Amino acid sequence: MHQRQALAYLGPSSSYSHQAALEYFNRHDYIFEAQGTIQDIFTGVQSGSASLGVVPFENSTNGSVVFSLDLFADRERTYRDIHICGETYLNVHHNLLGFASTGVSSDASPGGSGDATPTNGPRSNERQAAHGKPVTKPLASLSHIRRLYSHPQAFGQCEAFLSRYLNRVERQEVSSTSKAAELVAQDKTNSSAAIASKVAAEIHGLDTLARGIEDREDNTTRFLVIRKGEETAEPVAADEVDSRERRANYKTMVTFTIEDGVPGSLTDALMVFREHDLNLTGINSRPSRLTPWNYVFFLEFEGSRLSDPSGRVNSALEALGKVAKTWRWLGSWKAAKVTSD
Amino acid sequence: MHQRQALAYLGPSSSYSHQAALEYFNRHDYIFEAQGTIQDIFTGVQSGSASLGVVPFENSTNGSVVFSLDLFADRERTYRDIHICGETYLNVHHNLLGFASTGVSSDASPGGSGDATPTNGPRSNERQAAHGKPVTKPLASLSHIRRLYSHPQAFGQCEAFLSRYLNRVERQEVSSTSKAAELVAQDKTNSSAAIASKVAAEIHGLDTLARGIEDREDNTTRFLVIRKGEETAEPVAADEVDSRERRANYKTMVTFTIEDGVPGSLTDALMVFREHDLNLTGINSRPSRLTPWNYVFFLEFEGSRLSDPSGRVNSALEALGKVAKTWRWLGSWKAAKVTSD
Numbered sequence: 112m113h114q115r116q117a118l119a120y121l122g123p124s125s126s127y128s129h130q131a132a133l134e135y136f137n138r139h140d141y142i143f144e145a146q147g148t149i150q151d152i153f154t155g156v157q158s159g160s161a162s163l164g165v166v167p168f169e170n171s172t173n174g175s176v177v178f179s180l181d182l183f184a185d186r187e188r189t190y191r192d193i194h195i196c197g198e199t200y201l202n203v204h205h206n207l208l209g210f211a212s213t214g215v216s217s218d219a220s221p222g223g224s225g226d227a228t229p230t231n232g233p234r235s236n237e238r239q240a241a242h243g244k245p246v247t248k249p250l251a252s253l254s255h256i257r258r259l260y261s262h263p264q265a266f267g268q269c270e271a272f273l274s275r276y277l278n279r280v281e282r283q284e285v286s287s288t289s290k291a292a293e294l295v296a297q298d299k300t301n302s303s304a305a306i307a308s309k310v311a312a313e314i315h316g317l318d319t320l321a322r323g324i325e326d327r328e329d330n331t332t333r334f335l336v337i338r339k340g341e342e343t344a345e346p347v348a349a350d351e352v353d354s355r356e357r358r359a360n361y362k363t364m365v366t367f368t369i370e371d372g373v374p375g376s377l378t379d380a381l382m383v384f385r386e387h388d389l390n391l392t393g394i395n396s397r398p399s400r401l402t403p404w405n406y407v408f409f410l411e412f413e414g415s416r417l418s419d420p421s422g423r424v425n426s427a428l429e430a431l432g433k434v435a436k437t438w439r440w441l442g443s444w445k446a447a448k449v450t451s452d
Numbered sequence: 453m454h455q456r457q458a459l460a461y462l463g464p465s466s467s468y469s470h471q472a473a474l475e476y477f478n479r480h481d482y483i484f485e486a487q488g489t490i491q492d493i494f495t496g497v498q499s500g501s502a503s504l505g506v507v508p509f510e511n512s513t514n515g516s517v518v519f520s521l522d523l524f525a526d527r528e529r530t531y532r533d534i535h536i537c538g539e540t541y542l543n544v545h546h547n548l549l550g551f552a553s554t555g556v557s558s559d560a561s562p563g564g565s566g567d568a569t570p571t572n573g574p575r576s577n578e579r580q581a582a583h584g585k586p587v588t589k590p591l592a593s594l595s596h597i598r599r600l601y602s603h604p605q606a607f608g609q610c611e612a613f614l615s616r617y618l619n620r621v622e623r624q625e626v627s628s629t630s631k632a633a634e635l636v637a638q639d640k641t642n643s644s645a646a647i648a649s650k651v652a653a654e655i656h657g658l659d660t661l662a663r664g665i666e667d668r669e670d671n672t673t674r675f676l677v678i679r680k681g682e683e684t685a686e687p688v689a690a691d692e693v694d695s696r697e698r699r700a701n702y703k704t705m706v707t708f709t710i711e712d713g714v715p716g717s718l719t720d721a722l723m724v725f726r727e728h729d730l731n732l733t734g735i736n737s738r739p740s741r742l743t744p745w746n747y748v749f750f751l752e753f754e755g756s757r758l759s760d761p762s763g764r765v766n767s768a769l770e771a772l773g774k775v776a777k778t779w780r781w782l783g784s785w786k787a788a789k790v791t792s793d
Contacts, residue, residue, distance in 0.1 A: 171744030174737075177515065187584065243528065263604070263625075284604075284625050331744050355715055374696055374731040374754070381722045381732075390715040391722075394737055394749070396515075400584075403512030403672050408735070413715070 117142045119152045119161035123289045125310040127203055131334040132165040135199040147286070153182045156337050157190045164337045169393075170203070171331040173267035179335075180397050183441060184366060184407040195364055195442030197336035204330070205269055207321035208292055208312045209304035212255045245272040246328060249321040253304070256280055256320075260291035261306035269306055272324040277304075292317060336444070345418040353421035355390065361415035362392065362446045363424060366407050367431060367438035368399050379434040380408070387427035389414055415443035458483045460493045460502035464630045466651040468544055472675040473506040476540040488627065494523050497678050498531045505678045510734075511544070512672040514608035520676075521738050524782060525707060525748040536705055536783030538677035545671070546610055548662035549633055549653045550645035553596045586613040587669060590662040594645070597621055597661075601632035602647035610647055613665040618645075633658060677785070686759040694762035696731065702756035703733065703787045704765060707748050708772060708779035709740050720775040721749070728768035730755055756784035 118136060121128035122145025132143060144161060146152045155161035167176045182190065258281045259273075265288050266273065273280075285291050291305035296315040304320060305311070312319055351357075369376035384391050393411035398404075414424040424443070431438050459477060462469035463486025473484060485502060487493045496502035508517045523531065599622045600614075606629050607614065614621075626632050632646035637656040645661060646652070653660055692698075710717035725732050734752035739745075755765040765784070772779050 170739075172739055172741060174518065174739050282625075284623075327741065327744075329744050333745075359715075374700075375726075375729070377732040377735070378722070378726040378730075381719070382726055385716075385719040385723055388716070389719075391718040392745075393747075394718070394735055396735055398511075398513055398515050400513060400668065403668075403670050404674075404733075406734075 115140065115142050116162035117144050117155075117160065119144050119146050119155045119164040121149055121152060121165070121167065121287070122146055123287060123293075125308065125314055126287055126289050127201060127308060127332060128165055128167055128334065130308075130310070131167075131199050131201040131332070134201065135165065135197065135334075135336065136163075149176070149178050150182060153190050153193060153337070156339055157193055159339060162338065163196075165199075165334050166337060167264075167332055168198075168335045169333045170264060170268060171329065171333075172325065172327050173264055175395055176264065177397070180395060180409065183364075183409070184397050184399075185439075186400055186407070192339045193337050194339075194341055194440075195335050195444055196338045196342050197444045198362070198447045199334050199336070200447055201332050201334065202330065203268070203325065203332050204309070204323050205265055205288070205306045205325045206309055206312060206319050207249070207253075207272075207304055207324050208307050208315075208317040209256060209295055209320050210301045211251045211318045211320065212301075243271050243326060245275045245324070246326070247272065247321060247323050249276055251318070251320050253277060253320060255302055256304045257302040258283060258298075259304050259306070260285050260294050262286065262288050262291065265291075265306045268326060268330055269324045271326045272321065276321075289314075337442075342417055342443075345415075347418055347420045351420040353419070353423055355388070355413070357420075358390070358414040358424075360446055361413065361418060361443055362411060363414055363416055363443040364393075364409065364411045364441040365428065365431065365438060366409050366441060367435035368401070368405065368407055369434075370436045371402055371405050376434065376436075377408070380431060381410075383427050383430045383434065384410070384412055386430070387423050389424065389427055413446070416440060417443050456481065456483050457503035458485050458496075458501065460485050460487050460496045460505040462490055462493060462506070462508065462628070463487055464628060464634075466649070466655055467628055467630050468542060468649060468673060469506055469508055469675065471649075471651070472508075472540050472542040472673070475542065476506065476538065476675075476677065477504075490517070490519050491523060494531050494534060494678070497680055498534055500680060503679065504537075506540075506675050507678060508605075508673055509539075509676045510674045511605060511609060512670065512674075513666065513668050514605055516736055517605065518738070521736060521750065524705075524750070525738050525740075526780075527741055527748070533680045534678050535680075535682055535781075536676050536785055537679045537683050538785045539703070539788045540675050540677070541788055542673050542675065543671065544609070544666065544673050545650070545664050546606055546629070546647045546666045547650055547653060547660050548590070548594075548613075548645055548665050549648050549656075549658040550597060550636055550661050551642045552659045552661065553593045553642075584612050584667060586616045586665070587667070588613065588662060588664050590617055592659070592661050594618060594661060596643055597645045598643040599624060599639075600645050600647070601626050601635050603627065603629050603632065606632075606647045609667060609671055610665045612667045613662065617662075630655075678783075683758055683784075686756075688759055688761045692761045694760070694764055696729070696754070698761075699731070699755040699765075701787055702754065702759060702784055703752060704755055704757055704784040705734075705750065705752045705782040706769065706772065706779060707750050707782060708776035709742070709746065709748055710775075711777045712743055712746050717775065717777075718749070721772060722751075724768050724771045724775065725751070725753055727771070728764050730765065730768055754787070757781060758784050 288307035292311035633652035
């Protein structure tokens with residue numbers, strides 16, 4: 112009988128990571144296992160207790176997930192066998208969840224007025240200028256909300272709404288948006304709210320105080336799929352021709368470090384991709400923690416080391432190895448199409 | 453009579469930003485004004501209410517200050533006149549501050565045993581592997597600590613200590629380490645602690661529960677000095693010769709964006725610096741928020757637009773303007789030497 116393998120995602124159940132994993136994988140093919148942290152996913156995949164992992168990597172509004180970058184940087188060589196083997200995009204819509212005001216508060220605006228508790232502090236105009244206009248209005252009064260729970264990434268994706276309607280409310284960062292909803296459901300004072308998904312509202316029995324509060328309607332999170340070991344190279348037909356168009360079907364990620372104090376090292380490393388006509392699609396850096404101001408650089412480009420008819424990708428990586436102090440191939444995978452609703 | 457100008461820094465008084473500003477500027481030359489947020493500093497300098505601003509930009513252990521990157525990205529053209537005109541480095545040492553346990557707790561370890569409340573959770577070994585070994589031990593029992601206040605950057609700089617000794621303690625992120633110390637001083641339950649500076653302990657009358665808890669002793673934060681308008685170009689002698697060594701005395705920062713869907717755009721932009729033999733020292737990216745997966749790139753390199761005998765820097769920027777969709781010179785300044793204790 113077929114034994115289903117374990118797939119680790121960032122929990123709890125019903126998290127955005129869970130939704131992303133369910134869109135990418137057939138739910139009947141794997142045992143989906145919720146993990147408490149992104150690091151737990153890496154640990155599980157490295158140890159073999161999970162065959163695959165799904166980790167958030169980047170949000171279109173708020174940028175890189177620094178925790179994930181730091182795990183891929185793998186400074187201590189803890190996750191040496193982990194490779195990226197896929198990606199998936201999830202449109203992310205955040206709601207403001209809580210309990211609708213019972214109306215005992217004397218300063219409550221009429222529910223649904225669409226003009227509930229705007230923040231009138233002296234800074235609200237300035238903040239507005241920095242964050243743009245919110246795309247939605249509250250469905251109910253927010254005047255009873257004193258504390259707001261969510262994940263740091265979700266706060267970063269909803270700044271326009273928050274600076275307009277909840278500017279002076281205390282923020283408490285928690286490990287997931289689902290956890291935020293759970294804490295609000297347990298708060299008997301009825302004075303807290305969470306930024307979380309529609310699914311979280313259903314699970315925890317919360318009212319939706321505002322819908323779609325993300326700054327941008329095209330707010331999308333990109334998840335990477337990780338596994339232990341390398342994928343097997345795809346067979347390439349003898350007559351298959353390499354081209355930019357063909358390479359655009361694949362992505363590859365590498366990290367590298369450069370020697371301290373050697374001028375031109377970074378440009379030399381970047382030059383490799385120009386010389387091999389490989390299209391860079393992403394660039395990032397994190398401290399290497401070897402010496403201050405030395406970095407681990409992350410580069411992502413179109414093409415696959417595993418399906419490389421002209422040998423161009425493999426040749427580029429070889430050239431990178433000659434100019435970088437250290438480098439690591441993190442994986443090549445089939446590029447996903449960006450989803451939209 | 454000479455009118456002193458205002459200098460804005462990230463407050464409150466005695467913050468690391470304040471210390472950095474006091475090391476860079478003579479305290480008698482300016483009126484030092486504490487601001488509540490980095491954005492307030494930008495707003496003050498743009499409006500002219502402050503002549504200069506000092507903003508944290510990057511930490512050697514924990515990386516970029518994303519808030520500062522987003523303000524320099526200036527997507528709404530709110531800070532169009534702001535330029536960088538200097539930099540300064542500050543060694544940052546964090547202490548764990550609170551009230552020493554009164555000994556009523558039955559599980560308190562002997563004070564000063566150096567082995568107070570290590571975290572025995574199943575994950576502590578894994579976390580240890582990811583964060584390295586803490587460089588110090590607690591000076592007192594930490595078993596009474598239930599909640600930990602600090603700035604997100606400070607948490608990120610002390611992960612090894614925290615994962616070893618305070619792994620399961622709730623973390624509350626606040627706007628500054630000084631604010632964290634203030635909140636702990638006000639907490640009458642005696643169950644909270646702050647990660648903050650030695651100065652904050654003195655100001656708020658707190659005990660030092662552990663000293664130097666940062667992951668790395670060379671933990672350093674780099675601050676940028678901003679002003680309104682461009683600096684005046686330095687006169688360059690007719691016989692002055694451009695060289696790598698001369699350029700290494702200066703730094704320049706630019707931001708740029710590239711067209712969506714034009715392969716090779718990013719490598720073309722990076723090539724400019726190679727072609728002009730300009731040494732790249734930093735690279736970063738943030739979402740442009742124009743379309744998903746379009747970015748604002750930040751490049752920092754050696755050389756000055758304002759003191760440029762061979763015209764090399766100005767020529768490179770002109771070339772960048774031809775390949776980038778948009779670009780902006782954020783300033784050129786004299787490079788500071790990295791300080792050490």
